[in-house]
Amino acid sequence: MPKKREQSARSKPLIIGHIYNSGVLSSQKYQKAIDYLNEAQKLQPECTNYADYYAVRADCYIMLEQYEKAAAHCSVALKLDPQYAYVYNTRSTAYRHLGNTQLANKDQKKYGQLSMSFALSKR
Numbered sequence: 001m002p003k004k005r006e007q008s009a010r011s012k013p014l015i016i017g018h019i020y021n022s023g024v025l026s027s028q029k030y031q032k033a034i035d036y037l038n039e040a041q042k043l044q045p046e047c048t049n050y051a052d053y054y055a056v057r058a059d060c061y062i063m064l065e066q067y068e069k070a071a072a073h074c075s076v077a078l079k080l081d082p083q084y085a086y087v088y089n090t091r092s093t094a095y096r097h098l099g100n101t102q103l104a105n106k107d108q109k110k111y112g113q114l115s116m117s118f119a120l121s122k123r
Contacts, residue, residue, distance in 0.1 A: 030060040051081035058090050062097075070094040085114035 037053050047053075054077035061070035074091035077084055088111035095104035 030063045034060050051077040051084055055087050067094040067097040085111050
């Protein structure tokens, strides 16, 4: 059984925080964010949370309208962490843009299930 995903911001690799805090994403420099993530992943081979790298890259690819790359990166993130609810939502968006409604709906359902179970666990 996969380990339950830590929801704390502290569990994210430092580069993820840097990307959000530096304004790279808010200034729509998505390719620059992807480049940062690629470089950081090379420099941090000991990192155990690569799912976040793939998830943020997928978000960037969505914004760049590169939906096949977004879906592929989501799939890798989910292979690394099958409980990463947000990534199912992102991949659902990519699948919709690619015209695959069936897979989009399946991912949206999984996103809802994981989000609900997380919300209930916080009661």
